[in-house]
Amino acid sequence: MVQLKIERLTKTFGTVRAVDNIDLTVEEGEFLTLLGPSGCGKSTTLGAIAGLDRPDGGRITLGDHVFFDGASATFVPPEGRDIGLVFQSYALWPHMTVRKNLEFPLSLRKVPAAERNRRIEEVLDLVEMGDYADRYPFALSGGQQQRVALARTLVYRPRLLLLDEPLSNLDAKLRERARLWLRDIQSRISVTTVYVTHDQTEALALSDRIAVMSGGRIVQLASPAAIYHAPASPFVADFIGSANIFSGEILHVEQGTTRLQLDGGGTLVTPSPPPEGTSGKVMIAVRPEKILFARDAARAGTENVFEVDIEARSFLGARHMVLARLGAVALRIECEWEPGTQVASIHIPAEACVLFDAPAPSGKAAAVEEAA
Amino acid sequence: MAQFADGTTDQANASFRPRSFGIDRSTLIQYALYAFTIVLVLGPISPIIYQSFVDRPLYDTGQQYTLDNYVRLLSSPVFLEAIWNTLVFALLSTLIGTSIGVIAAILIGRTNMPGRRFLSGLLLWPIFISHLVMAFGWFIVYGPAGYITLMIKSVLGVEPWNLYSLGGMSLIAGVSIAPLTFLYCSASTALSEATLEDAARTCGSGPFRTLWAVTLPLLLPAIFYSIILNFTGALEMLAIPLVFGEPAGINLFATLLYTQGFAAARPDYGIVSTAALFLIIVIFLLLTLQRRMLRNSRRFVTVGGKASRPRTVELGLFRWPAFLLLFAYAVIFIGVPLGILFLRASVSVLTPLAPFWHYFTSRHIVAAFSYESNIRAIVNTLVIAALGAAIGTFFVAMITVVVHRSQFRFHRSFEYVALLPRAIPGLVASMGFFYAMVIIPPMGWLRSTIWILMLAYIMRFIPLAFGALSPSLMQIGKELDSSARVIGADWWRTTRTIVLPLMKPAMFSSFALIFVFCLKEYTTAVFLFTPGNEVLGASLLLYWANGNMGMVAMLSTVQIILTMFFIYGARSLFGVKFGG
Ligand SMILES: Nc1ncnc2c1ncn2[C@@H]1O[C@H](COP(=O)(O)OP(=O)(O)OP(=O)(O)O)[C@@H](O)[C@H]1O
Ligand SMILES: [Mg+2]
Numbered sequence: 001m002v003q004l005k006i007e008r009l010t011k012t013f014g015t016v017r018a019v020d021n022i023d024l025t026v027e028e029g030e031f032l033t034l035l036g037p038s039g040c041g042k043s044t045t046l047g048a049i050a051g052l053d054r055p056d057g058g059r060i061t062l063g064d065h066v067f068f069d070g071a072s073a074t075f076v077p078p079e080g081r082d083i084g085l086v087f088q089s090y091a092l093w094p095h096m097t098v099r100k101n102l103e104f105p106l107s108l109r110k111v112p113a114a115e116r117n118r119r120i121e122e123v124l125d126l127v128e129m130g131d132y133a134d135r136y137p138f139a140l141s142g143g144q145q146q147r148v149a150l151a152r153t154l155v156y157r158p159r160l161l162l163l164d165e166p167l168s169n170l171d172a173k174l175r176e177r178a179r180l181w182l183r184d185i186q187s188r189i190s191v192t193t194v195y196v197t198h199d200q201t202e203a204l205a206l207s208d209r210i211a212v213m214s215g216g217r218i219v220q221l222a223s224p225a226a227i228y229h230a231p232a233s234p235f236v237a238d239f240i241g242s243a244n245i246f247s248g249e250i251l252h253v254e255q256g257t258t259r260l261q262l263d264g265g266g267t268l269v270t271p272s273p274p275p276e277g278t279s280g281k282v283m284i285a286v287r288p289e290k291i292l293f294a295r296d297a298a299r300a301g302t303e304n305v306f307e308v309d310i311e312a313r314s315f316l317g318a319r320h321m322v323l324a325r326l327g328a329v330a331l332r333i334e335c336e337w338e339p340g341t342q343v344a345s346i347h348i349p350a351e352a353c354v355l356f357d358a359p360a361p362s363g364k365a366a367a368v369e370e371a372a
Numbered sequence: 373m374a375q376f377a378d379g380t381t382d383q384a385n386a387s388f389r390p391r392s393f394g395i396d397r398s399t400l401i402q403y404a405l406y407a408f409t410i411v412l413v414l415g416p417i418s419p420i421i422y423q424s425f426v427d428r429p430l431y432d433t434g435q436q437y438t439l440d441n442y443v444r445l446l447s448s449p450v451f452l453e454a455i456w457n458t459l460v461f462a463l464l465s466t467l468i469g470t471s472i473g474v475i476a477a478i479l480i481g482r483t484n485m486p487g488r489r490f491l492s493g494l495l496l497w498p499i500f501i502s503h504l505v506m507a508f509g510w511f512i513v514y515g516p517a518g519y520i521t522l523m524i525k526s527v528l529g530v531e532p533w534n535l536y537s538l539g540g541m542s543l544i545a546g547v548s549i550a551p552l553t554f555l556y557c558s559a560s561t562a563l564s565e566a567t568l569e570d571a572a573r574t575c576g577s578g579p580f581r582t583l584w585a586v587t588l589p590l591l592l593p594a595i596f597y598s599i600i601l602n603f604t605g606a607l608e609m610l611a612i613p614l615v616f617g618e619p620a621g622i623n624l625f626a627t628l629l630y631t632q633g634f635a636a637a638r639p640d641y642g643i644v645s646t647a648a649l650f651l652i653i654v655i656f657l658l659l660t661l662q663r664r665m666l667r668n669s670r671r672f673v674t675v676g677g678k679a680s681r682p683r684t685v686e687l688g689l690f691r692w693p694a695f696l697l698l699f700a701y702a703v704i705f706i707g708v709p710l711g712i713l714f715l716r717a718s719v720s721v722l723t724p725l726a727p728f729w730h731y732f733t734s735r736h737i738v739a740a741f742s743y744e745s746n747i748r749a750i751v752n753t754l755v756i757a758a759l760g761a762a763i764g765t766f767f768v769a770m771i772t773v774v775v776h777r778s779q780f781r782f783h784r785s786f787e788y789v790a791l792l793p794r795a796i797p798g799l800v801a802s803m804g805f806f807y808a809m810v811i812i813p814p815m816g817w818l819r820s821t822i823w824i825l826m827l828a829y830i831m832r833f834i835p836l837a838f839g840a841l842s843p844s845l846m847q848i849g850k851e852l853d854s855s856a857r858v859i860g861a862d863w864w865r866t867t868r869t870i871v872l873p874l875m876k877p878a879m880f881s882s883f884a885l886i887f888v889f890c891l892k893e894y895t896t897a898v899f900l901f902t903p904g905n906e907v908l909g910a911s912l913l914l915y916w917a918n919g920n921m922g923m924v925a926m927l928s929t930v931q932i933i934l935t936m937f938f939i940y941g942a943r944s945l946f947g948v949k950f951g952g
Contacts, residue, residue: 050854050858078858079862082860084859085858093852093856093870094874104859105859105860153859162858
């Protein structure tokens with residue numbers, strides 16, 4: 001049973017709390033993603049798991065192997081942990097061929113030559129790089145280097161695989177392919193994986209579970225669907241799918257319907273329950289792709305229909321992004337069809353709204369800051 | 373445990389059990405290296421400190437602690453005068469050297485003066501030649517009985533100049549330290565990055581105005597850096613004060629250390645040590661200042677981007693005059709003195725009063741390669757240079773890896789110790805190693821061997837190698853060694869298989885640099901050489917003391933030619949770049 005268990009992990013750099021009291025358990029074979037904006041402590045957490053940085057406190061165990069324990073001052077250096085780490089920059093050793101790169105971890109483990117070659121063949125085939133064994137890293141494309149980096153980590157069959165933004169150096173198209181491919185490999189060898197990224201699409205597509213981080217803390221830990229549909233805070237809603245967030249006040253609650261007075265004008269009805277212990281002031285999060293323009297809205301009845309001024313439009317290819325103004329609130333609307341007029345009607349589907357408590361009478365920025 | 377497609381569970385990993393991590397070999401190596409470096413650097417300074425506080429020589433018995441040495445030093449009119457002279461000398465030569473270097477760097481780096489590459493090569497050459505050899509060259513041409521001095525005197529009837537003076541010495545010293553300033557300023561991004569200048573030009577600023585208002589201020593950090601470098605260089609300079617000051621009775625700090633500590637019949641060790649310590653402290657303070665300034669100046673240093681070819685400043689009418697000025701400078705101060713050394717080595721008498729071709733002789737060249745002591749000097753120098761450069765490079769490469777790429781607890785203080793020899797003048801280091809040999813009996817066997825010289829040279833050149841190696845180490849991505857660690861290699865294995873191999877190009881440069889500096893070194897040998905372990909620099913000093921100018925010129929020539937061959941070879945074989 002190889003379960004990665006992180007308890008009360010803390011790491012500070014000077015006055016910066018890069019990792020602030022994190023608890024996290026990754027089950028055997030699970031693909032868990034640490035997702036968060038730049039500087040939220042993802043890499044620091046990964047570095048602590050790998051043993052590259054010594055945390056200030058807490059405990060990290062893999063199975064029954066204690067990697068780090070602040071209380072008993074246990075610290076196993078990276079080479080004693082038998083885990084794999086793939087860097088954003090791939091970190092292939094430029095003075096060694098692909099084969100030599102892969103051979104190094106095996107020779108450290110004193111794997112006999114025949115077995116060594118067999119394994120190198122096997123893993124290179126797995127990443128579809130069998131023909132490149134004798135090339136030097138500089139003679140490989142970014143995508144190929146990334147495959148070799150993964151192969152170098154898989155070849156010694158680590159007990160835990162750590163990936164720090166391994167796809168972010170690839171161009172958009174390649175990244176999409178690599179994503180599918182990575183998920184496929186991971187499920188085939190079913191290695192416990194911790195994946196770091198700041199790209200929410202990547203996280204949603206790859207993970208069994210996602211830990212959304214902010215300011216050194218985990219703000220939500222759940223399945224991709226749960227994170228997407230039921231964000232725990234305005235921050236998560238904003239970070240995943242960059243929701244529109246605006247404020248309002250609860251008018252009344254009845255039979256599973258909440259009626260709200262928007263600060264921008266108009267009333268909104270939603271089946272979402274009001275947040276617990278609310279003072280009445282709430283934040284409403286709605287994803288841009290959920291909002292409809294009136295042509296479609298006609299079918300949806302007359303509730304939650306608003307009049308907006310269109311301020312800007314951009315063409316995304318399959319869809320359009322429209323910036324509209326509803327009173328004082330700026331809304332982003334992603335739609336397949338956009339009206340040609342300056343003023344248009346929109347419909348916000350009732351079930352598309354998620355409500356959060358508004359701690360202070362303020363706009364979106366302050367709320368997000370607060371959540372962070 | 374990870375399971376592959378073939379379903380095999382992992383056998384090999386079962387044997388990969390983490391070792392116990394008490395004291396492992398990596399930590400052991402790091403501590404050993406640290407301890408060795410401390411001993412190497414502080415070892416020679418400690419006896420000097422001790423000696424300065426006791427009343428009799430170290431080798432005597434029954435020392436009493438006393439402050440007498442300090443009192444005597446500060447009340448000795450000779451030393452006080454030397455301090456004053458040194459101050460004047462250092463200030464003047466810094467002024468001269470820095471100005472020449474900066475002007476040359478701007479002319480060559482930023483203008484459309486013709487022949488810039490050619491001049492740049494010419495002006496950098498003296499970096500590879502010892503100040504002692506340059507001083508001899510200048511002495512033979514421009515000294516009181518110098519070839520050109522006498523030639524002009526015979527025309528004018530009066531002596532045109534007197535280099536046996538503080539002013540004369542400062543001029544010569546300024547010229548000898550100018551190449552370093554030139555090197556530093558040329559390397560500064562201010563001269564290779566033209567966007568800021570272009571911005572000024574587009575605002576309507578003329579070329580000269582731009583040089584003055586943009587280029588020069590951007591160059592200021594490099595200039596400040598050079599000023600301190602030059603000042604400390606002048607403080608510890610022995611060659612020029614020895615050749616031009618000592619005969620005229622102008623004492624400087626370094627010459628006093630030399631004459632009182634080495635040449636005197638009964639050296640006054642107490643006062644000499646105290647003076648040496650004084651020098652170390654002054655230089656140390658200056659270097660600390662430099663470090664601090666450099667840290668603050670980072671904000672002003674432009675960040676170099678792509679190697680863009682900067683547009684140059686049009687000199688217009690002044691193109692050729694500027695070229696001629698620099699060219700004349702190079703001929704007068706570099707070409708002629710070096711050439712005359714070759715000439716002097718091949719004649720028995722050299723004077724403008726008689727045609728030199730009547731006096732051609734092979735005596736010196738025969739002597740250089742048949743006298744046993746000369747052969748020894750040449751062979752020893754080469755052996756020390758080759759071995760010292762190899763060992764030193766490897767040693768310092770290890771230091772840089774521990775400092776920059778390890779969790780070694782004392783990595784900060786390690787860097788400090790490694791850079792400390794910058795504050796220890798060669799003469800003082802030499803004295804320190806000598807004392808250490810005298811008072812530590814197990815070190816006695818090192819006496820009269822080339823090993824003690826090699827050890828002293830390596831100690832002296834740690835900062836030089838550190839400067840050559842550490843920037844290139846910092847350019848190697850940290851992930852490269854982190855990934856090796858995660859894969860299962862301990863620090864030492866990672867260092868051996870990943871980091872050091874990646875540092876190879878820098879190690880070649882460091883090797884070449886130390887080699888050349890060992891070839892030209894002389895101050896560090898002063899107290900350490902005896903018959904048997906002489907080196908070229910030391911033999912030069914001896915022949916000079918005996919007034920044998922023919923042999924001085926001959927051995928200088930040998931030194932120059934060895935250096936030229938080596939640099940040419942290193943350039944074409946390993947592509948090592950020297951200087952800029
Ligand atoms: N060596 C260090 N010294 C000082 N501060 C550091 C150091 N490493 C990280 N930090 C700080 O710790 C915080 C977390 O950094 P970390 O690298 O973990 O962020 P991240 O989530 O990986 O961000 P990114 O997505 O940009 O890689 C940041 O505020 C960073 O500035
Ligand atoms: Mg990161």
